[in-house]
Amino acid sequence: MAGLIVSSIEAGYHRGPAVVHDLSLTVQPGEILAVVGRNGAGKTTLLRALSGLLPCRKGTVRLDGRDLTGLPAHRVARRGMAHVPAxxxxxxxxxxxxxxxxxxxxxxxxxxxxxxxxEVLTMLPALAKWGARRAGTLSGGEQQLLAIGRALMSRPVALLLDEPLTGLSPAYQLDVLGELAKIAKGGTAILLVEQNVRKSLRIAGRGMVLDEGRVVTTGTPEELLTQQRLEDGYLGVGA
Ligand SMILES: Nc1ncnc2c1ncn2[C@@H]1O[C@H](COP(=O)(O)OP(=O)(O)O)[C@@H](O)[C@H]1O
Ligand SMILES: [Mg+2]
Structure with missing residues (x-):
């Protein structure tokens, strides 16, 4: 089956306890799945496990029908998984x-x-404008678009993003979200990890709430946003 299919993975650091438990998800080509949850919920650990930076202790990770479980990060990347770290x-x-x-x-x-x-400059024309500028002189929002463009250079099947809105002005947050929506329309499966629940759910087809390394709930953005406990219990931050 096409897209990203994760079945019952468990992951953690070194010999420490599991951080991500029995986690399953799918992201179809062209779909955006937002994974939200408070600080320490295991979002970054999940992305590290999917991109091969951390081994999965249990479960499988499949991308476009191929089993990537246990491959080192550079081979996972070659098979079409692009990771934009925080x-x-x-x-x-x-x-x-x-x-x-x-x-x-x-x-x-x-x-x-x-x-x-x-191809990437056609998708993100602003990057062409900044072409010769040193990346250090770009604003945070511009650097985020560059980091996304850099990830797209491999023509990924799946794009994993770790809190791409953090530290950006509201205007750049909208820019980044708009570009991600366009990238998904082109057929890429996008897994968007965010603490900014309302903004990320605005472009997502589905959302998933993670807490203490487990999936607490999944649903459409509308379903999730109407759950009061989302804001009160599982995020602990201004949603
Ligand atoms: N490098 C690490 N070594 C050991 N434990 C870690 C490491 N990074 C994160 N953790 C632990 O894993 C848990 C989840 O962290 P993380 O995945 O970064 O959450 P989030 O990205 O949702 O804020 C936390 O309890 C954190 O202390
Ligand atoms: Mg994190």
Whole structure:
């Protein structure tokens, strides 16, 4: 089956206790799944397990029908899983364009790299405008779009984003969400981890609430937003 299919995974750090327990989810091509939950709920750990940065102790991770469970991160990435970690992490001293090219390391040959750059610039035209600027001179919102563009360079099947709205102005938050909606329309499966519940659910087809490493509830944005306990109990932050 196409898209991202995660079945009953368990993950944790080193020999410590499990942080993510018996977690299953699916994200179809073109779909945005928002995973929300308060600080410490296990959102970042989930993304690390999906991208192979942490081993899954149980369960399976499949992408477009292939079993990726247990593969190291670089091989998971090659199979189409792109991970945009929290904090953006662009290289400040390098130009916007060179940062973008870093995301295309797997394209062999300059023609393949150039065509991937062209595709990403068509999708995110603002990046072309900043091409020669050092990434460190871009605003937080601009850096986030660059980090997303860099992830798209591999033409991923699934895009995993860790709190991409954190630290951005409201205007840039809307920009980033708008671009993510467009990227999904192009057929990418998007897993959007956010503490900003209302904003992320605005573009998501479905949402999932995580608490203490477990799925507490899933539903449409409308269903989730009407659950009072979402805000009171499981987030503990202004939703
Ligand atoms: N590198 C690490 N080593 C050990 N425990 C960690 C590490 N990173 C996170 N944890 C623990 O895993 C739990 C979930 O953290 P995390 O996945 O970062 O949550 P979230 O992203 O939802 O805020 C927390 O209890 C945290 O202390
Ligand atoms: Mg986190």
């Amino acid at each position: 904090g953006r992490r662009v290289i400040p001293g390098m130009s916007t364009l060179d940062n973008l090219k870093l995301g295309g390391y797997q394209h062999t040959g300059s023609a393949a790299l150039a065509s991937a750059v062209d």
